[in-house]
Amino acid sequence: MKNLKERLRNIRKEIDEIDEKLVYLISKRTEYAREIAHLKMELNYPINDEKREMEIKERIYKLCKKYNLDFEIVWNVMGILMEYSKIVQREEINSKNSKKL
Numbered sequence: 001m002k003n004l005k006e007r008l009r010n011i012r013k014e015i016d017e018i019d020e021k022l023v024y025l026i027s028k029r030t031e032y033a034r035e036i037a038h039l040k041m042e043l044n045y046p047i048n049d050e051k052r053e054m055e056i057k058e059r060i061y062k063l064c065k066k067y068n069l070d071f072e073i074v075w076n077v078m079g080i081l082m083e084y085s086k087i088v089q090r091e092e093i094n095s096k097n098s099k100k101l
């Protein structure tokens, strides 16, 4: 019984480390999204890029096959991250526009 509890503690430590990396990667992803917002302002591109989202979807589908993951679930997660990306892009645009006033 003691070994089982020890194994559970160790696995949870591994998951904690993975979660920390996931949050770091989300921070990097949203940091790049902020930079994209400025590029899109200069290029006069819209925030939403459906073609790009389709590219991401195809790549995530293949990765889910490779790692035997439920695509619908992983795609829901990606949808949240892309929505977060759009939120921070809107923040950047609003922030830049409010400085012009």
Ligand SMILES: O=C(O)C(=O)C[C@]1(C(=O)O)C=C[C@@H](O)C=C1
Pocket (backbone or CB within 6 Å): 033, 036, 047, 048, 049, 050, 052, 053, 056, 081, 082, 083, 085, 086
């Ligand atoms: O690549 C872009 O153009 C982005 O704005 C980033 C991103 C994303 O989160 O991956 C977000 C919105 C776009 O619809 C497409 C992709």
